[in-house]
Amino acid sequence: MITEDDIIIVDDMRRDMSLTERFYLPQIAQGLSVTLRRMFTKRVTLQYPEMRREPKLEGDLTDPHSQLNASRYRGVHRLNRDPDGRVACVACFMCETACPAHCIHIDAAESPWPDREKYPAKFDIDELRCIYCGMCEEACPVDAIELTYEYDLVGNTRNEMIFDKGKLLEVFDETCQIKPRRNPRITGYAGTGSPDHQPARPTGEQH
Amino acid sequence: MNASLPYLIYALFAVGGAGIYLALPRSGRSTAVPGSILGLAAVGMFVAVVAKYALPSEGAGFSYLFSAMALIGAGRVVTHPKAVYCVLYFVLVIISVSMLLVLQGAEFLAIALIVVYAGAILVTYAFVLMLSQQSASVPGDVRSREPFLAVLAGFFTMACIAGQVGDLPLAAAPSSEQVIRLAQHGEADQAVMPEMMVDGNTAAMGAALMTKYVVTLETTGVLLLVALVGAMAVAKKRVPIEESPDPEKPLGQVGREAAPF
Amino acid sequence: MLDLLKNQLLFSGLLIAVLMGAINLGVAYCTFYERKISAWIQNREGPNRVGFFGLFWGFHFWGYGQPMADGLKFLLKEEMIPDKADKPLYVMAPAISFIVSTIGIAVIPWGGYLDIDADGIVDVACQVANPDIGLLYVLGVGSLGVYGVVLGAWASNNKYSLFGGIRAAAQMLSYEIPLGLAILVVVLSCGEVRLENIVRAQIEGGGTWNVFVHPLAFFLLFVTQLAETNRAPFDMAESEQELVGGFHTEYGALKFALFFLSEYTHMIINSAFLCVLFLGGWHFPWIPGLGLEDTAWWAVLAKMAMLGTKIAGCVFVYMWIRWTLPRFRFDQLMRLAWKGLIPTGLGLVALAVVMTYFGIPGSESVWPKLIWGLGGNAAVLFMVVLVVGMSPAGVTGRQANMPPISLLSPAKRVPRADQGTAN
Amino acid sequence: MATEGQLVILGAALFAMGLVGFLTRRNLIIMFLCTELMFQGVLVNLVAMGKIHGQLDGQVFGVFLLAVAAVEAAVALGLVVLLFRRRGSLAPDVWAIMQG
Numbered sequence: 001m002i003t004e005d006d007i008i009i010v011d012d013m014r015r016d017m018s019l020t021e022r023f024y025l026p027q028i029a030q031g032l033s034v035t036l037r038r039m040f041t042k043r044v045t046l047q048y049p050e051m052r053r054e055p056k057l058e059g060d061l062t063d064p065h066s067q068l069n070a071s072r073y074r075g076v077h078r079l080n081r082d083p084d085g086r087v088a089c090v091a092c093f094m095c096e097t098a099c100p101a102h103c104i105h106i107d108a109a110e111s112p113w114p115d116r117e118k119y120p121a122k123f124d125i126d127e128l129r130c131i132y133c134g135m136c137e138e139a140c141p142v143d144a145i146e147l148t149y150e151y152d153l154v155g156n157t158r159n160e161m162i163f164d165k166g167k168l169l170e171v172f173d174e175t176c177q178i179k180p181r182r183n184p185r186i187t188g189y190a191g192t193g194s195p196d197h198q199p200a201r202p203t204g205e206q207h
Numbered sequence: 208m209n210a211s212l213p214y215l216i217y218a219l220f221a222v223g224g225a226g227i228y229l230a231l232p233r234s235g236r237s238t239a240v241p242g243s244i245l246g247l248a249a250v251g252m253f254v255a256v257v258a259k260y261a262l263p264s265e266g267a268g269f270s271y272l273f274s275a276m277a278l279i280g281a282g283r284v285v286t287h288p289k290a291v292y293c294v295l296y297f298v299l300v301i302i303s304v305s306m307l308l309v310l311q312g313a314e315f316l317a318i319a320l321i322v323v324y325a326g327a328i329l330v331t332y333a334f335v336l337m338l339s340q341q342s343a344s345v346p347g348d349v350r351s352r353e354p355f356l357a358v359l360a361g362f363f364t365m366a367c368i369a370g371q372v373g374d375l376p377l378a379a380a381p382s383s384e385q386v387i388r389l390a391q392h393g394e395a396d397q398a399v400m401p402e403m404m405v406d407g408n409t410a411a412m413g414a415a416l417m418t419k420y421v422v423t424l425e426t427t428g429v430l431l432l433v434a435l436v437g438a439m440a441v442a443k444k445r446v447p448i449e450e451s452p453d454p455e456k457p458l459g460q461v462g463r464e465a466a467p468f
Numbered sequence: 469m470l471d472l473l474k475n476q477l478l479f480s481g482l483l484i485a486v487l488m489g490a491i492n493l494g495v496a497y498c499t500f501y502e503r504k505i506s507a508w509i510q511n512r513e514g515p516n517r518v519g520f521f522g523l524f525w526g527f528h529f530w531g532y533g534q535p536m537a538d539g540l541k542f543l544l545k546e547e548m549i550p551d552k553a554d555k556p557l558y559v560m561a562p563a564i565s566f567i568v569s570t571i572g573i574a575v576i577p578w579g580g581y582l583d584i585d586a587d588g589i590v591d592v593a594c595q596v597a598n599p600d601i602g603l604l605y606v607l608g609v610g611s612l613g614v615y616g617v618v619l620g621a622w623a624s625n626n627k628y629s630l631f632g633g634i635r636a637a638a639q640m641l642s643y644e645i646p647l648g649l650a651i652l653v654v655v656l657s658c659g660e661v662r663l664e665n666i667v668r669a670q671i672e673g674g675g676t677w678n679v680f681v682h683p684l685a686f687f688l689l690f691v692t693q694l695a696e697t698n699r700a701p702f703d704m705a706e707s708e709q710e711l712v713g714g715f716h717t718e719y720g721a722l723k724f725a726l727f728f729l730s731e732y733t734h735m736i737i738n739s740a741f742l743c744v745l746f747l748g749g750w751h752f753p754w755i756p757g758l759g760l761e762d763t764a765w766w767a768v769l770a771k772m773a774m775l776g777t778k779i780a781g782c783v784f785v786y787m788w789i790r791w792t793l794p795r796f797r798f799d800q801l802m803r804l805a806w807k808g809l810i811p812t813g814l815g816l817v818a819l820a821v822v823m824t825y826f827g828i829p830g831s832e833s834v835w836p837k838l839i840w841g842l843g844g845n846a847a848v849l850f851m852v853v854l855v856v857g858m859s860p861a862g863v864t865g866r867q868a869n870m871p872p873i874s875l876l877s878p879a880k881r882v883p884r885a886d887q888g889t890a891n
Numbered sequence: 892m893a894t895e896g897q898l899v900i901l902g903a904a905l906f907a908m909g910l911v912g913f914l915t916r917r918n919l920i921i922m923f924l925c926t927e928l929m930f931q932g933v934l935v936n937l938v939a940m941g942k943i944h945g946q947l948d949g950q951v952f953g954v955f956l957l958a959v960a961a962v963e964a965a966v967a968l969g970l971v972v973l974l975f976r977r978r979g980s981l982a983p984d985v986w987a988i989m990q991g
Contacts, residue, residue: 023856028793035509035792045513216900227908231915257897274901281905281928284921285912291557291622293921297928298615300905304931307898313938316953318604320934323957326611327641328927328964330618334637335968336920337622337630339975357914365907372896408950409600409661415947416954427958434962442969 052152074132076150077125079168080143080181087169088144088181091118095136095145103129104136123165127153143183148175215256217366223249224362230286231351231358239286250278270310277303294333301325315412479582479592487573487596495732496535498783502732503534505787542725550624550718557623562719562726565616569730572609572737575602577664579750579771583763594768595664602662603651606741610647610696614640616730617698617705617715624718632714635798636698636705642805643695643702649813650689653682654745656820657829667749671760674834677748681841684848685816686746688809690785693738695805697731700790707795739782743775750775812852819844898939906932919974919981923967930960 020026046053080088091108109121136145148171155161163171172181226249229242254271280299287293301324308317351357416424500515507514516531549555579594599605614637621633655661657678658669670677679686695702706714716727743749750771752758758771796804823829828840909928916922934953941949971981978985 023853031792032788035788038511039505039508041511043508043513044511047513223904227911270897274897277901277931278904278908281908281931284924284928285908285915290918290921291554291619293924295557295619297924300928300931304905304935307901307935308938311898311938311942313950313953314599314601315604316934316938316950316957318601318608319954319957321608322604322611323961324927326608326614326644328961330614330637330641331964331968332920332924333618333622334634334641335972337618337634339920339972339981351915352917354915357911360914361907361911364910365903368903368906369900372899409602409604411947412950412954415951420951420955423955427955430962431958434965438965438969441966442972 073149073151074134074147076127076148076153076171077130077136077163077168078146078148078171078175079123079165080146080172080184081169081176083184086113087119087123087165088142089120089123089140090116090142090144091120092141094139094141098135098139099130100133100135101129101131103127120165123168125163125168126161127163128158128161143181146179146182148179150175213370216253216369219249219253219256220362220366220369222252224358227282227285227361228354228358230282231354232286232288233351233354242286243282246282247279250275250282253278270307273303273306273310276300277307290336291333294329294336297332298325298329301329312408315409476592480596483578483594483596484573487578488570491570491573491733491736492729494736495729496539497532498732498735499538499728500531500535501784502787502790504531505784506791509788509791539725542722545721547721547723550626552625553718554623554625557619558718559723561616561620561623562723562730563616564619565613565730566726566733568609568612568616569734569737572606572741575599575605575663576737576740576744577667577749578775579768580664580667580760581763582765582768584765590763593664594772598662598664600662602660603655603666603745604661606663607644607648607651611644613696613734616727620719620727621705621715624715626718628711628713629715629717632705632707632711632717636715639695639698639702639704639801639805642802643692643809646688646805646809646813647692647696649810649817650685650692651745653685653813653816653820654678656817656824657681659824659829663744663749667744667751668760669829670748671751673829673837674832675748675751675753676834676837677746677751679746681837682746682816682820682845683842684812684845685820686742688813688816689742689746690782691809693742694786694789695801697734697738697786699731699735699786701793701795702801703795704798704801709795735783735786736779739779739786740775742782743778747778808852811855812848815848815851816845819848895939895943898935898942902932902934902936902939904932905929905935917982917984919971919983920968922983923964923971926963927960930956 082088089106090111091106093106093108096104096106103126105122105124105126106120107122108118111117111119113119132147134147137147140146150171153161223246226242226244226246229238230246231242232239254275258267258271277300280296280303283296284293284300287296301320305317305320308314308320504514514531515534518531518533518537549558574596575598577593577595577598581590582592582594583589584591617636617640618633621629621631621636624630654666658666660666660669694700698705704714706716708714711717716724719727750758752774755770755774756762758767758774762771823840823844826840828836831837906929909925909930909932912925912928913922916925934956937949937953937956939949941947941952974986975981
């Protein structure tokens, strides 16, 4: 039901124009002066490859001129490490299942570490196929896969754009200072979450 | 001058007429190619004949070139099956004739010809043609009416007029005082100083139009005004204008007939 | 060598070669500055990346290589001809457009007379040709400009292109009349049709350029030239929003580039005419070396530079206007021409006739010209204001056919029960 | 430079071709175009005759001829538009009924 208050009264377009308005020239001069003034104001362009906006996670995130708001940005993936430097992933296939673009490929193997059963022997993400929806991040039970703020993702070949486990871990190494791992404690099964938990020393391969 | 020259010219008219006849659009198998060849041959031979008998003079080559262009253009105006091309070939005729006028020292008329004909009249023709005839050619365009009789009549007229040329110098050297305006800057001494820039054809035309022919000029102006009013009255779209538009009707459809244009 | 150059024909040939190069280069950088100015007006940077062939690595030359890159791109693209297009005309149209827009340079006086060997005797005129018809040549060339657009539009066999072409034809025909009237004012007040002599008349009259005596005619000529070049706000022929590019919708690669170049060439040539007719050509007061009597080669170069500066200023205004004003509606465009510009132009011609009758243009002093000219222009403007003020406020076209919005206006607000249907 | 006789023959040729076109073509616009072609012939003749007599009058009449041609074009095209709107065709045959 439409009430009286919902009606917006539109000004009648056929109101009489004043004499100066009918000449249009004063209005044109006004417009020209506006554009002329604009020509001498500060440019908003950022010369991208040379100048970059640094990602920023706190403070005033709404100011468009200051820095890139990285708090909710979804860029390149990274594969997190647990506090012992091992890969945090437990190869549960949740992300691969959740991925709508089918860009994640995991080969699971038996974990060399005692606190979990499996670990990813191979973890590939096709960054060209990915749609950066963040579903993998949501699906991961141990917060091992996360999307970073990195937005300038380029490469010369298609193969170069398929990120394997090593590369994804490198992304973590580069970005963990600015965007720390969301919940570093929930890796594996044994003893996770307890502050006095002593992780087993890694054996075998480091990743 | 050769005594057989008039007969030679009449013979060339006949060849040209045959060319036009063959080149006219017709319903059956097109004979445009032999027609065009005949017509071109006629024009070429005519120019050759005139050039042979004429004494060598300045600018003669240009004059033959533009005459030939005008004739070829006119032939294509008459014979081309696509109407838009007819208009374009007419532009070619206009430009050629205008160049001929420049060679005759009638610069004002030459440029007026281009402004009025090529710039206004033919654009209007093209405008109406494009509006009314979307496809390149319509059935009526590709079948000419009574081509033989028409060509006979046309070229008989042409021969009659040419026969009246009589004692006019068909082929002679130009009078020496005729200054070729196109080549005005060809001679260094003519462009040297401002005092060399005498009032030319334009000033003379202006003086003649504004003194001797001022009444005619005014009459022409009135004629143009009448034509303006007449064209408006003839072609005005008769749209019933509703005084108070009905708000129930949808936007943009009020009081509009489906216009053919 | 110097003796050879004293031949006007050879000098004209040289001048043509130089001018064609200069104008083509100018056109290339016009396209660049068009983008730059649009960017500046919109608080952006504009193209600033392309340097010269990778020379001076790491330094971009502020993007000055951009026109070359654009040209190369146009050159290397695939030439396509639509299947149902009228092929000869389709190919010819851009060429016609370009040729017609270029040949106007022939009559522009670029720098007065030149005394090559400095013996005090003038050798050649710094002008390709100084024909008897002068200004009329400008009119003739301008009137041919419509063919490229109309033919390209028709030959493309595309409805939108055809609309663009038809609009262009009607628009150019209409705006040729005020153009002629504005030029007539100059002819009457200078008593000359040769462009060189028009410049001379402006200088000899105490440096009163025609723009000071006839400012309204200057304005009129500028507006009509905007329309003749199909520049915004008169770019009905290529209105991108409705006609997806108008007459050059179906064009690509070099043929499109020719259309594009011809538009900018037209702009430059038209600006040159504007400067010659109203802004004193190569003349500028208070700067030594720009007078009539200076004929040394350095003075001629200075005169050319001055004319070039004026042209650049005019072209800047063209671009500035394009990125400021929205496009006219077609009926507004026609109304402006037939009800606004042409009556004003007629009034100005009448003013010029009266001034000529009283011998004002030939007077030695500056003041009668200025007083008569400015007073007369004020009178014409006043009359225009009066007429516009008395005529009913025009509501035209679509607005006139719209139902009044009284459904929602307070006076006729429908009863509450019916409001469901009202919306 | 062409002599007067050459110009007169050129004018005659243009006039004749215009006549042929006017008689044969079946498109109203082309027919009017052919009358313009005949105007061109007359124009060339006028200038040639003016030159023969050493006067400007031929050229002055040429200017008036241009004005008349413009008038003819305006009214004729107005009529063509009107006729086309009635019948939807540019062919003169569809108006044969007006022969009476």
